[in-house]
Each structure stands twice: as structure tokens, then as C-alpha cells.
Amino acid sequence: TQLLEQSPQFLSIQEGENLTVYCNSSSVFSSLQWYRQEPGEGPVLLVTVVTGGEVKKLKRLTFQFGDARKDSSLHITAAQPGDTGLYLCAGATGGSARQLTFGSGTQLTVLP
Amino acid sequence: DAGITQSPRHKVTETGTPVTLRCHQTENHRYMYWYRQDPGHGLRLIHYSYGVKDTDKGEVSDGYSVSRSKTEDFLLTLESATSSQTSVYFCAISPLRPGGGSYNEQFFGPGTRLTVL
Numbered sequence: 035t036q037l038l039e040q041s042p043q044f045l046s047i048q049e050g051e052n053l054t055v056y057c058n059s060s061s062v063f064s065s066l067q068w069y070r071q072e073p074g075e076g077p078v079l080l081v082t083v084v085t086g087g088e089v090k091k092l093k094r095l096t097f098q099f100g101d102a103r104k105d106s107s108l109h110i111t112a113a114q115p116g117d118t119g120l121y122l123c124a125g126a127t128g129g130s131a132r133q134l135t136f137g138s139g140t141q142l143t144v145l146p
Numbered sequence: 147d148a149g150i151t152q153s154p155r156h157k158v159t160e161t162g163t164p165v166t167l168r169c170h171q172t173e174n175h176r177y178m179y180w181y182r183q184d185p186g187h188g189l190r191l192i193h194y195s196y197g198v199k200d201t202d203k204g205e206v207s208d209g210y211s212v213s214r215s216k217t218e219d220f221l222l223t224l225e226s227a228t229s230s231q232t233s234v235y236f237c238a239i240s241p242l243r244p245g246g247g248s249y250n251e252q253f254f255g256p257g258t259r260l261t262v263l
Contacts, residue, residue: 040188064249065249067252074256076238076256076257079253082249082251084249122188122189124252126250132177132196132248133179134191134252136188137188138188139188
């Protein structure tokens with residue numbers, strides 16, 4: 035069983051601050067996704083990274099895949115209240131079943 | 147919008163009763179998944195399907211069964227609900243990318259909140 039550990043579990047910051055969320059595993063992933071989930075809704079895909087060392091930017095969000103494809107980080111610059119939500123990372127190990135292993139999530143609250 | 151609906155959205159039931167949750171998709175994707183989400187556990191896979199009548203177990207399949215008689219519908223059944231099955235249940239699909247490949251990206255329905263008393 036592959037495990038994905040996310041940290042921190044909870045994060046409360048003021049509007050305008052920067053933050054980083056980490057996703058770590060001892061397993062190698064063929065791809066890794068980040069999702070954001072708001073209360074009462076399903077997770078929404080933010081980004082997919084597939085190449086070791088890859089960096090993707092989505093406005094104020096920067097996603098990085100580790101060189102060994104075992105870890106990833108999400109950095110938010112100048113956080114806004116609209117960034118509040120549960121952030122989930124999920125890794126794929128390939129194979130025909132196309133299963134994902136999810137981290138337990140980081141609950142982010144951005145205070146105005 | 148991945149065209150995924152779940153029904154019911156909320157349900158309260160009693161221990162020992164059967165419960166069926168429905169996931170419906172409009173885009174004929176082959177791969178469909180059922181997850182449960184509980185505080186501190188993230189999303190855990192219950193069962194998945196890779197085609198009509200083709201299903202397999204996930205990591206938390208005990209007490210659950212699934213059926214897929216049509217491409218668009220994936221049903222999750224709790225044969226005899228227990229309080230430990232109180233959870234939020236999500237259905238997901240995993241589409242192919244243009245060209246046929248996949249990065250295992252998944253798109254989720256809105257969820258069903260199930261309470262077993």
C-alpha cells in the first residue's frame with residue numbers, strides 16, 4: 035500500500051501571506067495531482083505533474099514534483115480568502131486500474 | 147463539468163437497512179470509482195469499475211458491493227448499513243486524454259452524505 039503524507043494538516047494564515055503544503059511518500063509515482071475541495075462539494079482537479087523536477091504555475095499557485103517523483107509541494111503566494119479549502123494530493127502508480135492514492139489533506143483557512 | 151451526478155445527495159437510514167447510492171455520468175467514460183471521505187483519512191477507494199460488468203475491490207471494500215450494468219451508471223450498495231459506514235461518498239470518473247493516454251486524473255461528483263443511525 036502506497037502512502038502519501040501531507041503536511042501540515044491544518045493551516046490558518048492572514049490574507050497576503052505565503053504558504054507551502056507538502057506531500058511526501060516513499061513510493062515513486064507516475065503522475066501526481068493536486069485537488070481543492072470546498073465544503074459540500076467534490077474535489078476539483080487543479081494540476082497534474084508527471085516529470086521529475088517539473089514546476090507548474092496556476093496564477094498564484096506553484097506546484098513542484100520532486101526529482102525522484104516521490105514528493106510534491108504546493109506554494110501559494112499572497113493568499114486570499116478565496117483560497118480557503120481542503121487541498122489534497124494524489125499519486126498514481128500506473129497500471130491498468132488507474133487508481134490514485136490520496137493524502138489526508140491540508141485544511142487551509144485564509145483570514146481577511 | 148464532467149457531467150457526474152450522484153443520488154441521493156443526503157440520506158439518513160437505520161442500522162441494518164440496505165442502501166443503494168447511484169452515480170450517473172453523461173460522457174461514457176470507461177473508468178468509474180467509489181470513494182468514502184472521513185475526517186483525517188482523506189479519500190479511500192471502495193470499489194472501481196473498468197467497464198460494464200467489470201468491477202474490482204479497493205482498500206475499504208468490506209460491507210460494500212457495486213454493480214455496473216450500463217456504462218453511464220455505477221451503483222454502490224450497502225447490504226446492511228452500519229454506523230461505521232456513516233460518511234460522505236464520492237463517485238469519480240477517469241477519462242482518457244486526447245490520443246488515448248492517461249495521467250490517471252479523476253473528476254468527482256458532488257457527493258452523498260450518508261448517516262446511519
